Amino acid sequence: MSENSDGGDDRWLIVRGRRWRRTDPALAPRVAEELKSRLGAARNAVKQAKKRGDENDLAEARRKVDIAKYGLGERGEYWWEMAVEDRERRAEEALKELR
Template identity: 45%
Template sequence: MAEPERTDDGRYVLIDGRRWRATDPAIPEDRRAELTRVLMAWRREVRRTKDTDAEAASRAGVQAAKVALGERGTPWWEQSDDERRARWSADVAAPDPG
């Protein structure tokens, strides 16, 4: 899969003409991959729980994963190295498989 186009400053990716905050480039590759897997699992849960009482918890899981990746919350370029490391190191639970 080709990498999406980035803005000149590297802070955003451009997808279908829309600008989205890019994942923090300082996240170690293995942690980034793990957080991406968790994010995708939560996105599947959002689809599965649509219009049920569990949908809010699924959306909270998506939010937690996106914050850990630096795509939401305080922009990663405004955080110190220690703040960035704490953000991506925080425990982000995956949905229960059952």
């Protein structure tokens, strides 16, 4: 269960007492959905690589998780401190790298 305890602030999500940065709300739905899809695939690849004990695949899968989260604005510079154009560019660059 999640709760938002930052007084209505839409920048953070609180899950089990841990604060997570939310996805950038300015991203076009198509871009956000594709990045989330790529994130899900990368997370699955992390799980599978762990099962196999394949450190090379694990490193690559984690790199892809990081790229997707960066594109979504969940890592890197805070999206709310960036110009919308820069946020959109960051997301598009992450998608290009993940394709």
